Amino acid sequence: MLILAIESSCDETAVAVVKNKKEVLSSIVASQIDVHKEFGGVIPEVASRIHVENISYCVEQALTQANVTMEEIDAVAITQGPGLIGCLHVGVQAAKTLAFAYHKPLVPVHHLAGHIYANELVVDMKYPVLALVVSGGNSELVYMKNETSFEILGETQDDAIGEAYDKVARVLGLGYPGGPKIDKLAKEGNPICPLAKPKTQGKYDFSFSGLKSSVLQYVKRMERLGQTFEMADLAASFQECALDEIFDRVQKVLNDYPDIQHFVVGGGVSANSRLREKIEELKPKYPQVTFTVPPMSCCTDNAAMIGVAGTIAYMSGRRGDASLTADSGMEIQ
Amino acid sequence: MKIEIHSLQETQEFAKKMADLCKDKQIVITLDGDLGAGKTTWTKAFGKALGVKGTINSPTFTILKSYKQGNGSPLHHIDAYRLEGASQDLGFEDCFDEGICVIEWSEFIEDQLPEDRIQMSIEEGMDEERIITIDATGSISQEIIGGLL
Numbered sequence: 445m446l447i448l449a450i451e452s453s454c455d456e457t458a459v460a461v462v463k464n465k466k467e468v469l470s471s472i473v474a475s476q477i478d479v480h481k482e483f484g485g486v487i488p489e490v491a492s493r494i495h496v497e498n499i500s501y502c503v504e505q506a507l508t509q510a511n512v513t514m515e516e517i518d519a520v521a522i523t524q525g526p527g528l529i530g531c532l533h534v535g536v537q538a539a540k541t542l543a544f545a546y547h548k549p550l551v552p553v554h555h556l557a558g559h560i561y562a563n564e565l566v567v568d569m570k571y572p573v574l575a576l577v578v579s580g581g582n583s584e585l586v587y588m589k590n591e592t593s594f595e596i597l598g599e600t601q602d603d604a605i606g607e608a609y610d611k612v613a614r615v616l617g618l619g620y621p622g623g624p625k626i627d628k629l630a631k632e633g634n635p636i637c638p639l640a641k642p643k644t645q646g647k648y649d650f651s652f653s654g655l656k657s658s659v660l661q662y663v664k665r666m667e668r669l670g671q672t673f674e675m676a677d678l679a680a681s682f683q684e685c686a687l688d689e690i691f692d693r694v695q696k697v698l699n700d701y702p703d704i705q706h707f708v709v710g711g712g713v714s715a716n717s718r719l720r721e722k723i724e725e726l727k728p729k730y731p732q733v734t735f736t737v738p739p740m741s742c743c744t745d746n747a748a749m750i751g752v753a754g755t756i757a758y759m760s761g762r763r764g765d766a767s768l769t770a771d772s773g774m775e776i777q
Numbered sequence: 778m779k780i781e782i783h784s785l786q787e788t789q790e791f792a793k794k795m796a797d798l799c800k801d802k803q804i805v806i807t808l809d810g811d812l813g814a815g816k817t818t819w820t821k822a823f824g825k826a827l828g829v830k831g832t833i834n835s836p837t838f839t840i841l842k843s844y845k846q847g848n849g850s851p852l853h854h855i856d857a858y859r860l861e862g863a864s865q866d867l868g869f870e871d872c873f874d875e876g877i878c879v880i881e882w883s884e885f886i887e888d889q890l891p892e893d894r895i896q897m898s899i900e901e902g903m904d905e906e907r908i909i910t911i912d913a914t915g916s917i918s919q920e921i922i923g924g925l926l
Contacts, residue, residue, distance in 0.1 A: 454838075528839055581838030602817045603835045611812065653835070657813025772839050 447758065448506065448517045448542070449751035450499070452535030453527025453555050454581065456744070457498035461510035461517070462751030466564060469510035471741075471748040474498040492530035499538045506747075514546045521754020524552035524764070525774030526581070532770030540768060550764040553753040554776050556582060557594065559710030561756060562742040562749035570705040570734060574697055578690065578719070579711030580606035580621075583650050585697055586776070587704075592760050594776045598648025598693050605686060606713050608652035612659050612682055616675060626679045627716050633676030635684035637662055642685075648693045655685055683718055691722050698730055706734045714743045778922065782907040788815055789822040791909065796826030798924040801848060804917060805873050805891050807883035810899035815907060816881050819899065823879065824852055836881075841872070851876035857885040893917050 445465070451458040460471040474494075507513065522539035525532055543550040559582075560575040573588040583600040603611070606623060613622025618629065640658040642651040659682050666673050698704060707730075713719065720737055727735050742749060782788050799806075808816050817835065824833045828847020836842040836856040844852045853872040857880065872878050873891050883890060893915025900908040913919040 526839060529841070599832060600834050601821075601832060604838060607835060607837050615812070649832075653813075653817050660811075660813050773842060 445518050445755065445758075446512060446516055447519055447521050447551075447751045447754045448503075448514075448548075449521040449553075449747040449754050450503070450535045450539045451523045451555070451558070451745060451747040451750045452495045452499065452531050452538075453523050453525070454531060454745060456746065457495045457502050457534075458745060458747035458750075459499070459502040459506040460747035460751045461506050461512060462748055462755060465752055465755040468565065468748045468751070469512065470506045470508075471746055472502045472505045472509070473744075473746050474502055492528070492534055495531050495534040499534060503538065503542070514542065514548075517546070517548055519543075519549040519551050519754065519758045521551045521553050521750050521757070522764070522768075523555050523558065523750050524768065525555065525771035527555060527770075527772060529770060529772040532772060536768065536770045540764075540766070544766070549758065550768060551754045551758045551762055552764040552768055553750050553757055554774055555750075556584065556586070556710075556776050557757075558749040558753040559743075560586060560588070560708060561752040562710055562746075563708040563736050563738050564752050565742050565748065566738050567708075567734075567736045569708065569736075572701070572704050573706045573708060574694070574701065574704045575708050575710060576690070576694060576714075577711045578605050578709070578713035580604060580610065580713075582606075582711055583652070583690075585648055585693060587697070587701065591756060596776065597697055598646060598650060600650040600652060601644055601646070602651055602653035603656060605650070605652055605690065606711070608656045608686060609713070611656050615656075615660050615663065616678065618679075623713055623716060626683055627718065629676050630680040630683040630718065631676075633674055633678070633680035635677070635681040637673065637678050637681035639681050639685050642689050648697055650689055650693060652686060652689070655682065655689070683716075687716075687719055687722055690719070691726070694726070695729075698726075698733065702732075704733060706736065708736045709738070710743060710749075712744045714738075715740050778911045778925065780909045780911065780925075782905075782909060784905045785818065788818060788905075788907060792819050792822035793826040794925065796823050798921045799877055800827065800846075801850075802917070802921060803874070803876060804921060805878040805880065805894040807880045807890065807894060807896050808899070809881075809883065809897070811901060814899040814901045816899060820854060820879050820881075824854070827852055827877065841869075843872075846876065853878045855880045855886075857882040860885040895922060 449460045457474045461469040520543040575586040577584045583605045585598040587595045610622035618625040644651045821833045829844040842854045895918045896912045898910045913922045
């Protein structure tokens with residue numbers, strides 16, 4: 445089975461061809477990150493315009509590299525949401541056009557489901573699964589009883605973790621994207637700066653807004669007192685605090701749900717080196733659980749993951765019709 | 778109008794009072810304040826008092842998040858933080874024409890804002906102390922904040 449998949453929910457215009465759920469025949473990603481750097485974040489105006497410029501080229505490249513024609517494709521999978529509405533529209537419109545012009549089924553996919561299913565590219569997921577999705581727009585703990593059921597156990601009550609990294613990096617003058625910069629700087633420092641521990645009501649929920657404010661207040665206080673501090677120490681303190689928040693919740697879920705067979709990670713923040721270390725530290729504590737952190741190429745936004753999700757959704761019978769529109773606040777399915 | 782707030786609880790109570798006054802109205806509220814001033818805290822309490830179910834979290838990444846109030850009309854939460862330097866009309870007028878809109882970092886879309894709106898800013902003091910400044914710029918907004926007196 446051949447799926448053509450399109451993803452345009454944020455920075456990347458991406459198109460892939462995936463064969464039989466697991467084999468990536470091509471995966472084209474046209475990144476916009478250089479354009480965004482200058483603004484310190486994603487500008488939707490820039491983003492949607494560039495998606496328009498990129499999309500036809502990406503589709504053509506994906507088919508060429510996979511050495512297949514549109515006629516051979518079985519279905520077109522598309523990220524319907526969530527994301528930046530202007531960007532999503534570009535991908536949805538392209539997918540609909542292709543699907544109807546070539547009389548192919550259209551399969552709408554949730555972006556977050558794509559991040560989770562990306563793990564299928566490197567391992568066979570064993571259910572029940574606990575998935576941690578951490579990115580610029582997401583911080584969620586998702587429990588999957590089986591391949592097509594999603595239960596959000598915990599989510600951020602304010603900022604996503606990647607957003608907190610970006611905002612803290614901006615406060616510290618480190619530039620965009622903030623994640624890799626803080627991760628690198630943190631390696632040279634020690635977590636010795638006192639920062640406020642995040643507080644949440646829900647047992648498995650996250651909060652990063654207070655931590656971000658705490659970093660800002662620390663900088664202001666030191667300035668007021670005329671004291672100096674090492675930026676690397678502050679970066680390390682922030683990173684440790686933010687990741688402790690994540691792993692505290694992960695452990696709570698793993699303790700409360702002993703039926704979980706497999707722990708998987710998705711989203712761009714899983715590139716973080718300290719996060720990967722902390723997962724290694726978890727392994728001996730839960731010998732009955734398989735831990736998978738897919739390679740970076742699967743973690744950031746790409747269309748191969750949408751191809752995998754699209755294959756699973758196609759097999760389960762999900763279809764979109766002519767009325768399909770982008771849904772920026774889509775619920776996971 | 779200036780309002781002094783001395784605790785997190787008072788911030789939430791004030792948000793509830795504003796929600797009671799805005800309920801069933803069509804109004805845009807701009808919400809300014811530094812990172813950490815309490816814009817998110819205020820909006821969460823405001824939304825909850827309007828009957829929004831589920832989590833209200835940061836719209837920074839998607840720019841706009843929309844919720845349903847208890848009375849069925851929408852609550853739009855816009856964060857223009859990432860629109861600094863952008864100049865495209867993103868069609869926010871559609872949001873302004875229905876229900877209640879809370880806009881953070883509104884200075885980046887100032888030319889698109891409706892004339893009649895409530896302007897709120899939260900200024901950070903020590904610990905949980907805040908000074909909230911509220912202004913009305915037209916007849917509908919004046920009528921709403923008149924209820925605070």
